[in-house]
Amino acid sequence: MAWNPWKFFFLCIIFFHPAIGKAKGADLPHLALDCSEERNNDNSTSQANLRTLLSSLSSNATANANGFYNNTILGTNSSDTVYGLFMCRVDVLSHACKDCVANATQTLSSDCSLSKSSVIWYDECMVRYSDRSFFSTMNTTPGYWLWNAANISSNSSSFMSLLANTIRETAREAANSTNRYSAKQENLTESQTLYCLTQCTQDLSLQQCSDCLNEAISDIPTCCNGKQGGRVLYPSCNIRYELYPFYRVTDEAPEGLVPETKYEHTDSEYSEDPGYISHNCSNNKLDADFKSKLRTLLFDLSSNATSRYGFQTQEGTAYGLFRCRIDIPARLCEQCIKNATDRITSDCGLAYAEAVIWYNHCWLRYSDRNFFSAVETSPRFGNLNMSNSSPIQSSVASELSNQLAKVATMTGNTDNKFVTDESLRLNDKQRVYILGQCSSDLSTNSCSGCLSDVIGTAIPWSSLGSVGGRVLYPSCILRFELFQFYDLTLTTPSAGPPPSPGMT
Template sequence: MADKDSSNAVYGLFMCRGDVPFDVCGDCVQSATHVLSSECTLSIWGMIWYEQCMVRYSNTSFFSVPSTQPSNPMSNNFNVSTNQTMFDSLLLNTMNKTADEAAFSLNKYATKEQKLTELLTIFNLAQCTRDLSFESCRTCLGFAVAQIPVCCKGRRGGRVLLPSCNIRFELYPFYRHGSPEPLVPATKYQNIDSKYSQDPGYLSHECSRTNYQTTLDKNRITNILNYLSSKARNSNNNNEFEMTNVDNRVFGLYLCRGDIPSSLCAECIVNATDRIASECPMSIEAMIWYNYCLLRYSNYSFFRTMSTSPRFESMNVTNNYQDYRSYYKYQLWSALTKVAGDIWDRNDRYCTETFVLNHVQTLYVQGQCTKDLSTGDCNYCIHDVIETAIPWSRLGSVGGRVLYPSCTLRFELFPFYRNGTDDQQPPSITGENGRSRTIILIVVIPIVASLLLFSFCCYLLRKRARKSYNKIILKQNFGHESNTIGGLQFDFSVIEAATNNFSEENKVGKGGFGQVYKGVLSDGRHIAVKRLSKSSTQGAAEFKNEVLLIAKLQHKNLVAFIGFCLQEEEKILIYEYVPNKSLDYFLFDPHSEKLLSWTERYNIIDGIARGILYLHEYSRLKVIHRDLKPSNILLDENMNPKISDFGLARIVDQQQGSTSRIVGTLGYMSPEYAMQGKFSEKSDIFSFGVMILEIITGKKNVGSSESFRNGEGLLSLVWRQFCNEALLSVLDPKMKGNCAEFEVIRCIQIGLLCVQENPDERPTIEAIVSYLSNISIELPSPQEPAFFLHAKMDPTKTFAGESSSSISVNEISESTFLPR
């Protein structure tokens, strides 16, 4: 320890929550110190709180002295539903008992649970820094407990964060029972009068082999590295990206992680250029990765070219959580593929996602591509990471990263990145400006906690018999696929609790197969539950096929699949709950109170197109939906579209397929499919074109028997007005005068291009997305649509036993799969 009387001494401390594993603790503290050092550059004292850790420093010694300022109380926005007076009294009593236990314990950490009602339990946590004595710890915790009536009275959760201690309570178990991995014991001191071992955040580098017959002028390498370094120092943009070349001989590129500030980006690039210059002095190409940036140069142009080599991999493999490994692996795979499905669609080529695993754990995923890549190359790069570098056998890792030259992917069980609103970043408090040279770090981590509680072990033993039974049922229904979907299976009792025992109040719809209910899981997720009727003779095969298909698809414009229940006679599908019903309700229901504006309709068209693009081109599986229609387009709280109902979908490994059994809904079927059983991507394009025209006109292509008897269906009507150059006459009367006429005419023309009789004349979904996003692209002239088909058939008829009624959640229908 440095001399406490020295004017240059700086004192530091960090503390991790008592249930946090050591490796997670280390990553949390590393992230916190970087943020603190960048935001409190000249402050003589500072403090930062994270979910799993806190870090503090000062120019005066604070060891063994309880500090209660600054104070940071926070509370849940919602009140408890039970008697608040009783709740507050019970909470204070339990929290004081928890504080007593924490003060007396060796690691200054304690948790306690208190039953509130039959269904509600209060979970409490108290912790002090381990430099405090028993009396000092209890004094600090007493001050924190006294803040509860001020900040958190009647609230469903809250916490008080102080420099020397903290408390927290929730109505769910937010901490671990026992410690799944050994924690570092004892307290130790360390002099860190260095710059993080001279190079903070360095991960790896690769240099080409020196070839004296092919060399680069060292001055050119120096020039390009100096240019990149200077560009980073003089930039004020986040997600900084730069590429350049010197005399067409040396090409260089750098990319900073999308969440870091420009100052940290500049520091990272400066370190990277310095190190790569010293490590690769004679190399004609080199690559270096840091935690916050990457940098690359070469004697050939690699711009706009996807590169997967060289690569850097780091996986945190663990043998813990054996009982949850299958579930975790599937959730991780779903999370990674969702990021892959979203990132290519973003201009900054940067994407983060969070996924709730259980009551106490959240998975954080981050992906990024270099910004010179096309959307397709970015998508392929991220998918190559998932399929090649993180195969199914390695998905048991509880954290890891894979870094390519063109893209990166990382996942952890702690928030290692910032988001745009800083809602994942803890508050930081800074004091007066000052300088320091020496930092003294006191490592305060709780000693090894006990292993899994005895009661938890007993609980697992009781469940083992049930799990064995569930595995047998899965094997019987899904065969070899049961190993990959087992983690998505829910117990029937969980679904009963979520839907209030399938009460009438929770019922939101009815399909041909059974009932649809809304519900809330114990972790707060809102779900839509589709329950197959026990007496129904249809739906078993459809149930199996929809589980196997949609579980492998993740995109923001597809309804999210959460899981399923297969128990005795019960067959249940569980989706995210989408509150705004389906598109057909807003277009065709006369009782709908909301009028869709043109902006909303245009965004819905664009969102559906991007969802289809994912199905056709960017998902692991090439999927033909075969039943695109407004009743299968759900709208979330922001009126964003989500494609649902994959009961009729087909997975194909070729451009088209055929079937002897026609399934779907007339009015949306392409003629080659309805008449000959041939389906392809162009079948979905036809259905999408019909929807575009329905969205613009507010008229249904099916359901009007009179119009069809007269041979004047929607397609015929729009085509006639197109020929008469009077397209605006078909516009929904509710929108006239409140729309961009150029966009309306352009969308109608796109719709007509999609419904042309010859499938080869219809545009691809990639072309359609380009038409919608770039108004400068000139559209081809459409040919006559295939409206003749529907003049010959009953427009209200549906195939494969489908109901023609519209409901707010997707119905299940039959599907057959082809191997990919």
């Protein structure tokens, strides 16, 4: 079947937050919404029947353990009859299905209040209604594409080949299952796993489901080629793939306390110590002029360390920047950058073309090439507890990876590329604290892509042994713990980030 370029809407989902972000996962919007231009009259019988239908869908989201329900509200005239259904992802817990359908019907009631047909998609569910019967009929319009901001950095053709084989097999299994759902994972490398999910509405026949999923799969090379994740949303089916476990392997909630990563020293937001972590010097450069420019550059960075928002500058062919955590006082930022410039001067000796140094409170880097506005993922530092014999429960990995992905998106959309989040509760006693931050020169998409790359390539989800750790890139950092390590009383500074100085 030829691809119809007019069939799709391309989504760029933007979450707007204040200058300093506090993530709230429950506030995330739907993935896509389509309201027909055909309208009902506000006081018509068909509009009253629609309200009854949406109420019945919401009330039946709890009673239907299989996550699928359809209903028809008959009118005196055929034109007043309305048809509707909901479909939850089979792996989501019943309360999540109920909440998703309730949110969906409420949004449809407000945003598509007089439309004769509408469909809305969330991560966990899809709700649809129409004044025409669509049950047991395959529909692929309207359709939406979404993709992960991170790219496959190496051997893209091999990845796309594995993806094609895995998602086709997942689609075959879904079409042949009674609930028209399947999820499958395959090893990409020793530390990376590809996760695929396919699902159809349960009113479709085996052949209809297979046709719908195959059509969705045929769109992947166009929408998502070279991307670490992507999805295609149709009214009758949907597909998704990622390099992190976005679905649950079982429908059971986590049991007991989750293993916590243990550290020799546990830092918190109250620590006055900048907390040296690691550094990297690369590419010897013995050019005397560059050394002179670099010395001036490091002095400029240290002199401007009163700005927690970060600072970037250029001195000849020497480029540099720093970034402090925004939740720390300005004096701690200043101390951290002073320590960083002193240590990088001492340990790298001004004899290298590039260097990066990370502390708990800040990071600083320089290079003999212009790296501003570019996403760089190497060199990197990771501190994660790995265990092939006893990894964390799959349900915990799913909840954690999905929350990290939300933080990655929201960090890119804050003015200062900084978000903290403590909305994920694993149980009554354990809460996850997350911090995401990018260098302030990155764009919205580049920042989200950098953090998404951390989630997809730097965290080996199948062997993560406990909750807690961090990954540090030259362009972004991501940390998650079961203890509070940042200041919870964030306040927005009176002024925004200062403009970068003119290049000299």
